[in-house]
Amino acid sequence: MKQLDYIIVGQGIAGSFLAYQLMRADKKVLVLNDETLPTSSQVAGGIFNPITGKNLDKTWLADQIFPYLKSFYSSLENEFHTKFYHETNLYRPFANEQQQKHFLRLTDEYDLGNYIKIVQSDNVDYQQVVNDLGGLYTSSAGWVNVPKMLEILRDFFKNKESYQAQKIDNCQLQISENSIVYKAFQAKRIIFCEGYYSLQNPLFNWIPFNPAKGETLLADVESYNISEIVNQGFWIIPLGNDKCRFGSTYIWDRLDWEPSESSKELISSKISKFLTLPYKITGQEAGIRPTTKDRRPFIGNHPLHKNVYIFNGLGTKGVSLAPYFAEKMLDFLESDKVLMSEANIERFYSLYSL
Structure with a gap:
């Protein structure tokens, strides 16, 4: 029987980063990943943005997370001699005068100077979108080519003989106080990083996920x-x-993996309102985000089995949160450091029943 420190279930953003951090700490890791299942990571837009929403909300932990993710992704690119991290920053053209006044008032009220500056309407850089009123420019924003990055990490795990493409069978999982046994493997601990599929895991199906389907379009814009x-x-x-890539929709009442004509029409109509160039739709993708009711991750121990863990619930901000919290999870597992209470699943232990 092969001896391991950790079994990690799932090779999305969460599972990949956690496995990578553990392997860097010289831990023996096996990643189990069902490649037949569709995943949100494989179709993610991968946007990271410190200022979001109609009220210019500062992303939770932005001042810690964004410097960390820049360092992490840059280091990962250097290690694997490739490019998947794109700090392009972000521009919000004002949709109307009401929104303009609202955003300008918020920039005066909040301390957002480190992230936002005002762009005037005559800026030649944005002539290909409707820009009659100017807009807001956000720094420290961009996107990650998530499928490319996950493929690189999968190859890394395979080369280290730390990856198997298989669906875990919970009926064959033997959990005791001191070990985890699964088929021909014995591990000290197992960590579930299954994204949306955690809702089907009997160990963690009591956690209050609030999954949302999202769709994006691929387009040629000459x-x-x-x-x-x-x-x-x-x-x-x-x-x-x-x-x-155009996006994105949020759908809570129809959780399937199929692209829909209604979403295609909605995204196209919204983009056409501010994009002045003609375009041709070349593809459409759909995924189900593992979002949570309180918009905070689900990280920590199972309430009964102290060697069973979850690392999940990163939702729409996965590329922003995963690098930072993978390190925090490593510290929790290997150095007994306390997890942040806002992310620790202990906050929902009252929902668990034997």
Whole structure:
């Protein structure tokens, strides 16, 4: 029987980063990943943005998370000699005078000077979108090519003989006080990083997820040369070579993995309101985000089994939160450091029943 320190279930953003951090700490890790299942990580837009929403909300822990993620992704790119992290920053053209007044008032009230500056309406950099009133430019924003990054990490795990493409069978999982036994493997601990599929895991199906389906479009936009993400409720990510990604929808009442015509029409109509160039839709993708009711991650011990853990619930901000919290999870597992109470699943232990 092969001896391990950790079994990690799932190779999305959460599972990949946690496995990587543990392996860097010289731990023996096995990643089990069902490659037949669709995942939100594989279709994610991968946007990171410190200032979000109609009220210019500062992303939770932004001052800690954003410097960390920049360092982490840059280091990962250097290690694997590739490019998947794009700090393009973000531009929000004002949709109307009411929104303009609202945003300008908020920039005066909040201390957002480290992240936001005002762009005037005559700026030539944004002639390919409706920009009659100017807008807000957000720094420290951008996007990550998540599928490319996960493929690189999967190859890394495979080369280390730390990866198997298989669906875990919970019926074959033997949990005792001192070990985890699964088929031919014995581990000290097991960590579930299953995204939306945790709702089907009998060990963690009591946690209050609030999953949301999201859809995006791929498009050819001839001569598009805006380097920033443009966001006016719906967004345009420049992929290069006149290719863009448009998004995104949030659907809570129809959780399937199939692209829908209604979402295609909605995204197209919203983008057409501010994009002045013609475009051609070339693809459509759908995923289910593992979002949570309180918009905080689910990290920590199972209430009964102290060697069973979860690292999940990163939701729409996965590329922002995962690097930082993977390190915090490592500190919790290996150095007995206390997890942040806002992320620790202990906050929901009262929902668990034997």
